[in-house]
Structure formats: C-alpha cells, structure tokens
Amino acid sequence: xxxxxxxxxxxxxxxxxxxxxxxxxxxxxxxxxxxxxxxxxxxxxxxxxxxxxxxxxxxxxxxxxxxxxxxxxxxxxxxxxxxxxxxxxxxxxxxxxxxxxxxxxxxxxxxxxxxxxxxxxxxxxxxxxxxxxxxxxxxxxxxxxxxxxxxxxxxxxxxxxxxxxxxxxxxxxxxxxxxxxxxxxxxxxxxxxxxxxxxxxxxxxxxxxxxxxxxxxxx
Numbered sequence: 522x523x524x525x526x527x528x529x530x531x532x533x534x535x536x537x538x539x540x541x542x543x544x545x546x547x548x549x550x551x552x553x554x555x556x557x558x559x560x561x562x563x564x565x566x567x568x569x570x571x572x573x574x575x576x577x578x579x580x581x582x583x584x585x586x587x588x589x590x591x592x593x594x595x596x597x598x599x600x601x602x603x604x605x606x607x608x609x610x611x612x613x614x615x616x617x618x619x620x621x622x623x624x625x626x627x628x629x630x631x632x633x634x635x636x637x638x639x640x641x642x643x644x645x646x647x648x649x650x651x652x653x654x655x656x657x658x659x660x661x662x663x664x665x666x667x668x669x670x671x672x673x674x675x676x677x678x679x680x681x682x683x684x685x686x687x688x689x690x691x692x693x694x695x696x697x698x699x700x701x702x703x704x705x706x707x708x709x710x711x712x713x714x715x716x717x718x719x720x721x722x723x724x725x726x727x728x729x730x731x732x733x734x735x736x737x738x739x740x
Contacts, residue, residue, distance in 0.1 A: 523549055524572060524638065525552045525569075525570045525571045525572070526549055526551050526573075527565065527568055527572070527598070528540065528555075529556070529557075529564075529575050529579075530556065530574070530576040530603070531556045531578075532556075535576070535626075539633075540554070542633065543637075546634060552570050553567075553568050557579055558579050558581065558582025558584060558586060558590075559582050561575060561582075561584070561588075562590045562591055565594070565596050566596070571599065572599050572600075572601055572637050572641050573591070573598050573601070574603050575587065575601065575602050576603060577602055577611050578604065578606065584602060584604070585611070585614045585615055585618050586618075588600050589618040591619070592618065592619035599641060599643070600619060601621060601623075601637060601640050602615045602622065603626055603628075603633070604623070604624075605625070605626050621643075622636050622640045622646035622647060623647060623648070624648060625648065632648075645727060672717075674716050678709060679709055679713050682706060682710060685698070686710065686729070687730065692707060692710070713725070
C-alpha cells in the first residue's frame with residue numbers, strides 16, 4: 522500500500538519539486554498540497570495522510586503551530602519538518618509540537634525519501650548532525666541539573682530494551698537477542714514507558730536519542 526503524503530509549503534516551486542520526486546517512486550501517493558498552516562490543519566483532518574511534509578516558516582500560521590494543532594486533533598499522521606532553518610530553536614520547537622522528524626531542505630533527494638519512509642513506519646528520523654545537537658542539548662541539561670534522573674530508575678534489562686527499541690528493533694528481534702519471550706519484552710516496554718512517563722514509541726526514541734543511547738553515525 523502506498524504511503525499517502527500531504528505536502529505543505531508556501532513556495533509553489535518547492536511543492537512541484539517534491540511532487541516530482543515522490544511521484545517517481547512506486548510506494549508514494551501525494552493526496553494533497555497546501556501553502557499555509559491553515560491548509561495543513563484543514564487538509565490533515567480531511568485527508569488523514571500517513572505523512573505530512575511540513576514547511577516550518579509560513580505566513581500567518583507557521584509549521585510549528587500547525588503541527589501542534591494537528592496533533593491536538595489526535596491525528597495519527599506523522600509530521601516531517603522540511604525546512605531551510607537548521608538552528609536548534611526551530612528544531613526543538615518542532616519536536617515538542619509533535620513532529621517525528623526534521624530534515625533540512627539541502628538534504629539529498631534519496632535521504633528525503635528515506636526520511637518519509639522512516640516516519641511513515643512510526644519511527645523518528647533526524648539527520649545525524651541534528652541528532653548530535655539533541656544529544657549535546659541533553660548533556661547541557663545534565664550539567665545544569667535540568668534533566669531528571671528517571672533513567673536511573675530503570676533496571677539494567679529495561680535499559681537494554683530501551684536501546685533496542687530506539688534502534689528500531691521489533692519485539693520479536695529483541696526477544697531473540699535477549700533469549701526471552703515476546704510477552705516479557707512487552708511487559709518491560711510497558712514498565713519503561715510508565716517509569717519515564719512516555720506514551721508512544723516516538724517519545725521513547727526521542728528520549729533514547731537525548732540520552733545518547735542510539736548510534737549517531739553518518740551511515
């Protein structure tokens with residue numbers, strides 16, 4: 522089944538370029554386009570796309586607020602920020618608003634395609650340089666005492682499983698590697714989410730990235 526994509530950008534030439542790129546791939550279907558944040562909120566509710574490619578800077582209602590409103594509607598659409606802004610301020614605001622990924626517009630076409638596929642599967646996509654910024658921010662928070670010690674409350678096995686989850690391993694793969702049952706993995710996962718006050722796999726992955734539990738190589 523094709524990944525249904527909604528493209529939001531206030532520049533027609535950018536939307537045309539993205540359309541040309543995605544239409545060249547058999548596993549994508551562009552279901553709509555918009556040029557404002559208002560368009561994004563309305564079309565997200567009407568079309569229920571799998572992925573929304575969201576520009577950050579738009580007049581009147583920007584991508585950050587549009588993302589926040591879409592997520593407030595309990596939308597299941599994954600939102601991938603595609604932006605010229607590479608500063609940490611925009612990056613963290615988009616993640617906090619509910620985006621599942623953040624990709625600079627200078628990104629190579631193949632990398633953008635990979636990013637859309639990754640977030641469509643319910644995972645988080647961050648370009649390596651951006652992910653490193655996230656880890657650096659965590660380390661600063663640790664030094665300033667702003668990061669809670671919730672991680673210290675996890676057992677050694679729970680920490681292992683958290684790392685596997687962040688590396689996109691399935692429950693079955695985790696069970697095989699640790700020689701435990703899938704049900705045991707699921708119980709550990711529930712305990713991890715309860716202890717860390719997290720609610721989704723995406724939140725787990727973001728937490729693991731902040732903690733530096735995920736390899737951030739450039740592969």
